[in-house]
Amino acid sequence: MNYHFEPSANAAVLHTDCVIVGVYRHGKLSAAAAQLDAASGGALQNHLDIGDFSGDKNRTSLLYNLPGVTSKRVLLVGMGEKDKLTLEALAQITQSAVNALKSGKVGNAISFLTDEIASEYLQSAVRQTVTAVADALYTFDAYKSKKDDAAKPMLEGWIIAHTIAGDFSAAVTQGFAIAEGMQVSRDLANSPGNVCTPTYLAEIAQELANSCNKVDINILEETDMDALGMGSFLSVSKGSEQDGKLVILQYHGGNAGDAPFVLVGKGITFDTGGISLKPGNAMDEMKFDMTGAASVIGTLTACVAMQLPLNVVGVIAAAENMPSSRASKPGDIVTSMSGKTIEILNTDAEGRLVLCDALTYVERFNPTAVVDIATLTGACITALGHHTSGLLSNNDALAEEVLAAGKQACDEAWRLPMGEKYQDQLKSNFADMANIGGPPAGTITAACFLSRFTESYPWAHLDIAGTAWKGGAAKGSTGRPVPLLCQILINRANQHG
Incomplete structure (x- = not known):
């Protein structure tokens, strides 16, 4: 798995298999989700208005071909109550995102989930995001005579992106x-x-x-x-x-x-x-x-x-x-x-x-x-x-x-x-x-x-x-x-x- 940090990113114009953004409870958009909603002419909000996905923690919703959005897939991840977003909750939310994608055809994903963490905790958040992804993808089949290669995730790249400037590449390296x-x-x-x-x-x-x-x-x-x-x-x-x-x-x-x-x-x-x-x-x-x-x-x-x-x-x-x-x-x-x-x-x-x-x-x-x-x-x-x-x-x-x-x-x-x-x-x-x-x-x-x-x-x-x-x-x-x-x-x- 390759990991990378991308600052000052716009979620709507990134070339990847899937963009991952957070939505808080009751449909409140994260900064990156707001970028997608603006670019798509409100298509993301229209999806939320249907009511099937409300932003409850660890819930996910996969959308395809949103107008005005470069990525063919957008994964919405429920982040729960904004004032309850802790580092531990972020790790759980990240693993929910990985679990939602690892059975599909997604090879590379760009996640904006850490973008919502307060700046003083970002170093730790970025490190833990990498370990959370690795944990969700971990398998141990060394002693099985038949390996189920078809069931192994296609995910091979995970970019941690932020809508704001900053360099957390060192934290990515430490997390890896x-x-x-x-x-x-x-x-x-x-x-x-x-x-x-x-x-x-x-x-x-x-x-x-x-x-x-x-x-x-x-x-x-x-x-x-x-x-x-x-x-x-x-x-x-x-x-x-x-x-x-x-x-x-x-x-x-x-x-x-x-x-x-x-x-x-x-x-x-x-x-x-x-x-x-x-x-x-x-x-x-x-x-x-x-x-x-x-x-x-x-x-x-x-x-x-x-x-x-x-x-x-x-x-x-x-x-x-x-x-x-x-x-x-x-x-x-x-x-x-x-x-x-x-x-x-x-x-x-x-x-x-x-x-x-x-x-x-x-x-x-x-x-x-x-x-x-x-x-x-x-x-x-x-x-x-x-x-x-x-x-x-x-x-x-x-x-x-x-x-x-x-x-x-x-x-x-x-x-x-x-x-x-x-x-x-x-x-x-x-x-x-x-x-x-x-x-x-x-x-x-x-x-x-x-x-x-x-x-x-x-x-x-x-x-x-x-x-x-x-x-x-x-x-x-x-x-x-x-x-x-x-x-x-x-x-x-x-x-x-």
């Missing part, structure tokens, strides 16, 4: 990079567990490093981790025939010596629960338990595409959690890289066991901040559902930065509390701590566990258990939180630029 990163993340997460193993994640990371001379890679094998004392990580990976990997990607986009921003992703490529075996229902979805790692690779892919002037380290803690004669047992005690001992009360709380050693490892980079990303707790789904990621942090400024970026990117998080009163739930009679704190406040106590390994730097934890994928008929990865992570890095790059 973020969309590319989301696709990488989704493809990895959607791949089956017998393909997407820890070794496979390392290979994909290696390909990224090979593609850009600004990216270095270091892959720690289990023998390397054993030498470093990563007993917590190895307590998870030892139960599988698939060797665990700790993959470190370093993107050198900033000045040499500048402290990097670090991303750490949970990469459990399949999670059976280990000896604390999960129920069989929907266990296939546990292939998505590596989405944190996938989002790190996707975000670094976007960094390379955007050429962000920032130093970023991406760490992928990849392992498979399997039951076997070598697997950890409830009650086992292991020693983490930090030297702290952990009583494993539940082997299905394995993500925090690989992450804690990764979080200790990244101290060597003297990071400016660390964000870990993990499909960590079902309790987060209970608390926040499937719309909002959970956020916990040991640093208020970093937490606010993450929350603000989430709003900008329409990839929102919500901060949960974390304090000593919750730490008490991790007490163990036999080790420095237990790996679970019981059913109450499960998301919080999981973060409290991780916080014990992040005392030397500003740290935030994103629990994406509810937002990383969809189940049911729409089963598949969402690509989140790549937009949020990219927005954090874009904002940081802008501050330092």
Whole structure:
């Protein structure tokens, strides 16, 4: 798909397969729709007067051969109430437009939908338009023996046009990079567990490093981790025939010596629960338990595409959690890289066991901040559902930065509390701590566990258990939180630029 920005455009005289304009509720015309109505001698208003289309949000109406209009097609898209037009609503409206066109013969479209967004939000709106289009067009059929090429959309060009002057080409470029990163993340997460193993994640990371001379890679094998004392990580990976990997990607986009921003992703490529075996229902979805790692690779892919002037380290803690004669047992005690001992009360709380050693490892980079990303707790789904990621942090400024970026990117998080009163739930009679704190406040106590390994730097934890994928008929990865992570890095790059 090709994307382009076109300023100072007149919707009536553009040569394209389809012009897309917004209409607000009760038939109120957007600026671009007014251009079409004037050029057609009121034909657009006459269509609205019939009453079948009133501008309700996400409704569409496709018109053909309007007099005085160059494009053979005009797609009207309902934008709802004008005072309720948010960035999130715009993304939904854009996807409605794509869905209305992708089954037809439209190869190129010019959309004026972002033209209605207030100027202070236009950079974000343009970026999100590109990611919304890419999201609506995304398919994953890599493992189907017969590809339905006839059903694939003909759309190959999407121009974002404005009736006023201005240049948002940079935002288009960023949006395309973020969309590319989301696709990488989704493809990895959607791949089956017998393909997407820890070794496979390392290979994909290696390909990224090979593609850009600004990216270095270091892959720690289990023998390397054993030498470093990563007993917590190895307590998870030892139960599988698939060797665990700790993959470190370093993107050198900033000045040499500048402290990097670090991303750490949970990469459990399949999670059976280990000896604390999960129920069989929907266990296939546990292939998505590596989405944190996938989002790190996707975000670094976007960094390379955007050429962000920032130093970023991406760490992928990849392992498979399997039951076997070598697997950890409830009650086992292991020693983490930090030297702290952990009583494993539940082997299905394995993500925090690989992450804690990764979080200790990244101290060597003297990071400016660390964000870990993990499909960590079902309790987060209970608390926040499937719309909002959970956020916990040991640093208020970093937490606010993450929350603000989430709003900008329409990839929102919500901060949960974390304090000593919750730490008490991790007490163990036999080790420095237990790996679970019981059913109450499960998301919080999981973060409290991780916080014990992040005392030397500003740290935030994103629990994406509810937002990383969809189940049911729409089963598949969402690509989140790549937009949020990219927005954090874009904002940081802008501050330092």
